[in-house]
Amino acid sequence: MTDMTKDRVEQLIDYIMKKCLWQFHSRNWDRERQNKGILGMTTALLCDEPVDIEDPKERCYWVDAVVLADAYRTRYPWINTLSKDEIRELMAALHARLDHLTITGSLNAELTDKNY
Amino acid sequence: MPYHEFECSTCIPERKQHAVVKAPGEDLTSCLPLGYLNTIPGSISERGCAYCGAKHVIGTPMKDVIHISHGPIGCTYDTWQTKRYISDNGNFQLRYTFATDVREKHIVFGAEKLLKQNIIEAFKAHPDIKRMTIYQTCATALIGDDIDAIAGEVMEEMPDVDIFVCNSPGFAGPSQSGGHHKINIAWVNNKVGTVEPEITSDYVINYVGEYNIQGDQEVMLDFFKRMGIQVLSTFTGNGKYDDLRAMHRAHLNVLECARSAEYICNELRVRYGIPRLDIDGFGFEPLSASLRKIGLFFGIEDRAQAIIDEETRKWKPALDWYKERLKGKKVCLWPGGSKLWHWANVIEEEMGVRVVSVYTKFGHQGDMEKGIARCSEGALAIDDPNELEGLEALERLKPDVIFTGKRPGEVAKKVGVPYLNAHAYHNGPYKGYEGWVRFARDIYNAIYSPIHQLASLDISKDPIPTSHGFMTPEMISDAGLDEAVRASDVLRPYTGKADIITPLREKTDYPEFPRRQSAAE
Numbered sequence: 160m161t162d163m164t165k166d167r168v169e170q171l172i173d174y175i176m177k178k179c180l181w182q183f184h185s186r187n188w189d190r191e192r193q194n195k196g197i198l199g200m201t202t203a204l205l206c207d208e209p210v211d212i213e214d215p216k217e218r219c220y221w222v223d224a225v226v227l228a229d230a231y232r233t234r235y236p237w238i239n240t241l242s243k244d245e246i247r248e249l250m251a252a253l254h255a256r257l258d259h260l261t262i263t264g265s266l267n268a269e270l271t272d273k274n275y
Numbered sequence: 276m277p278y279h280e281f282e283c284s285t286c287i288p289e290r291k292q293h294a295v296v297k298a299p300g301e302d303l304t305s306c307l308p309l310g311y312l313n314t315i316p317g318s319i320s321e322r323g324c325a326y327c328g329a330k331h332v333i334g335t336p337m338k339d340v341i342h343i344s345h346g347p348i349g350c351t352y353d354t355w356q357t358k359r360y361i362s363d364n365g366n367f368q369l370r371y372t373f374a375t376d377v378r379e380k381h382i383v384f385g386a387e388k389l390l391k392q393n394i395i396e397a398f399k400a401h402p403d404i405k406r407m408t409i410y411q412t413c414a415t416a417l418i419g420d421d422i423d424a425i426a427g428e429v430m431e432e433m434p435d436v437d438i439f440v441c442n443s444p445g446f447a448g449p450s451q452s453g454g455h456h457k458i459n460i461a462w463v464n465n466k467v468g469t470v471e472p473e474i475t476s477d478y479v480i481n482y483v484g485e486y487n488i489q490g491d492q493e494v495m496l497d498f499f500k501r502m503g504i505q506v507l508s509t510f511t512g513n514g515k516y517d518d519l520r521a522m523h524r525a526h527l528n529v530l531e532c533a534r535s536a537e538y539i540c541n542e543l544r545v546r547y548g549i550p551r552l553d554i555d556g557f558g559f560e561p562l563s564a565s566l567r568k569i570g571l572f573f574g575i576e577d578r579a580q581a582i583i584d585e586e587t588r589k590w591k592p593a594l595d596w597y598k599e600r601l602k603g604k605k606v607c608l609w610p611g612g613s614k615l616w617h618w619a620n621v622i623e624e625e626m627g628v629r630v631v632s633v634y635t636k637f638g639h640q641g642d643m644e645k646g647i648a649r650c651s652e653g654a655l656a657i658d659d660p661n662e663l664e665g666l667e668a669l670e671r672l673k674p675d676v677i678f679t680g681k682r683p684g685e686v687a688k689k690v691g692v693p694y695l696n697a698h699a700y701h702n703g704p705y706k707g708y709e710g711w712v713r714f715a716r717d718i719y720n721a722i723y724s725p726i727h728q729l730a731s732l733d734i735s736k737d738p739i740p741t742s743h744g745f746m747t748p749e750m751i752s753d754a755g756l757d758e759a760v761r762a763s764d765v766l767r768p769y770t771g772k773a774d775i776i777t778p779l780r781e782k783t784d785y786p787e788f789p790r791r792q793s794a795a796e
């Protein structure tokens with residue numbers, strides 16, 4: 160990953176960490192689902208691709224994704240200059256970093272509890 | 276790991292892993308204290324017990340219910356008129372508190388008969404109230420009283436009443452949080468799905484983890500009504516017992532305090548497929564994003580946007596008046612659980628203060644993850660602090676104000692640090708746009724109160740100035756302000772009434788939105 164990509168990922172992570180709550184559900188399987196669902200939708204929105212939001216669960220991911228994508232576009236105008244492939248690559252790196260911070264590298268001992 | 280060891284706790288070495296400093300370059304994979312563990316012996320915790328968490332926090336805000344503690348009178352003492360979860364039915368849940376008054380003889384001979392007498396007596400004393408919750412306490416759990424059986428007997432004898440039993444004695448978890456968990460699960464297991472509600476809107480939510488502190492819920496309810504959303508139930512502030520039995524029919528669970536109520540949202544998602552949307556009702560930007568998300572979910576974003584525009588236009592000048600005067604003030608954000616993350620970032624951004632420390636009495640590591648993620652570098656994060664650690668932190672950080680509960684708050688006052696009540700508020704509500712300005716006003720008043728000029732003097736030795744008066748808050752706060760800010764005709768301080776909730780209760784002019792044909796039929 161180039162330094163510029165790393166820097167951009169950190170900017171995007173910082174926004175999620177300071178403004179969002181969805182990445183901190185209480186169990187690791189939940190966090191995997193949330194990160195994947197919302198960042199997947201956000202990527203599609205940033206790439207102007209259609210999203211399927213018939214299912215209420217998907218629709219719930221979508222509302223968080225709409226607000227996130229809008230914030231990214233206004234706060235980090237450089238994102239509007241990227242090609243779709245570049246956005247996908249950036250969002251994949253963001254997803255990996257978020258999973259690391261909230262799941263695989265997390266020090267939260269409760270994440271592996273079987274029950275809620 | 277950037278642990279912080281308090282000098283006063285070197286004799287309790289395990290405490291070291293409960294405090295960290297968010298140093299530059301640290302992230303959540305290297306900077307997180309332990310949490311939600313049994314308090315270490317020798318550390319005088321500020322926590323409550325699991326009974327307290329179940330009853331005082333979650334059960335009792337339900338408004339049309341007799342809430343009985345089955346145990347010694349002492350357990351229930353703290354419930355009576357010490358909380359500020361108000362309701363629109365004359366505060367029945369605050370005016371009356373009930374306990375079975377278990378004594379030594381009942382410990383020896385059993386207290387089930389006593390419980391039954393109490394239940395019947397309470398229902399007879401309040402013939403209009405047909406719902407009851409009963410809470411287990413340590414003593415009655417240890418003697419093995421079968422509360423469920425007694426409640427069942429009464430419900431057979433009095434078919435018009437319904438009783439919920441909460442088995443969460445004080446020892447059922449490391450802190451009050453154990454009780455939050457237990458009552459969430461007990462409610463979804465025993466009561467959800469037992470009433471079918473009348474659906475009056477195409478957009479139906481449960482508003483979860485909201486306790487109507489000084490009217491917070493009623494402020495948010497006003498927004499939801501203006502959007503044409505039916506709030507099927509509120510878990511639990513100003514909430515009705517039977518509405519909460521019908522939670523399974525909502526389209527969306529809107530969750531505020533995830534610490535105390537995420538369990539029921541998670542279960543409703545798994546069992547009934549109702550999605551969980553976490554929101555922030557505090558702060559202009561987070562609240563606006565939250566209303567927008569709810570609007571988007573139902574395809575009525577324009578209704579949310581209209582509220583956001585109107586409220587922001589109305590209240591932003593007042594918020595900014597305070598922001599100009601609070602810039603750079605150091606804050607210790609020391610609440611019980613969820614407010615450390617609800618407030619950590621937004622008070623810095625919207626009020627200009629700097630959070631130098633966050634702590635949680637009963638939060639889990641998940642709350643600390645959110646809090647540490649949201650606060651700025653250099654902040655000291657403490658899990659389950661004791662009083663001496665709190666004092667040492669105040670000495671080291673020298674905050675201008677702390678937000679905490681009334682017990683640690685009074686301690687802070689003694690060392691000359693103003694405090695605001697983070698649990699019950701000073702002059703709330705604090706939710707909503709106007710509420711957020713009221714919070715800013717309370718912070719301003721706490722920091723700049725003229726009382727500090729007097730309180731910091733030691734009358735046994737300091738000379739008492741008698742030749743001049745005290746400086747007013749504005750004389751102090753405006754001393755270093757730019758003339759342009761001071762003389763601004765846009766910015767203005769808050770001038771709202773003390774009671775902003777009664778007018779909301781009287782409000783009737785909500786818009787009528789036609790329902791979709793297929794849904795209404």
Ligand code: SF4
Pocket residue numbers: 324325326327346349350411412413414444445446
């Ligand atoms: S710890 Fe037990 S005895 Fe003490 S207040 Fe809680 S329930 Fe009552």
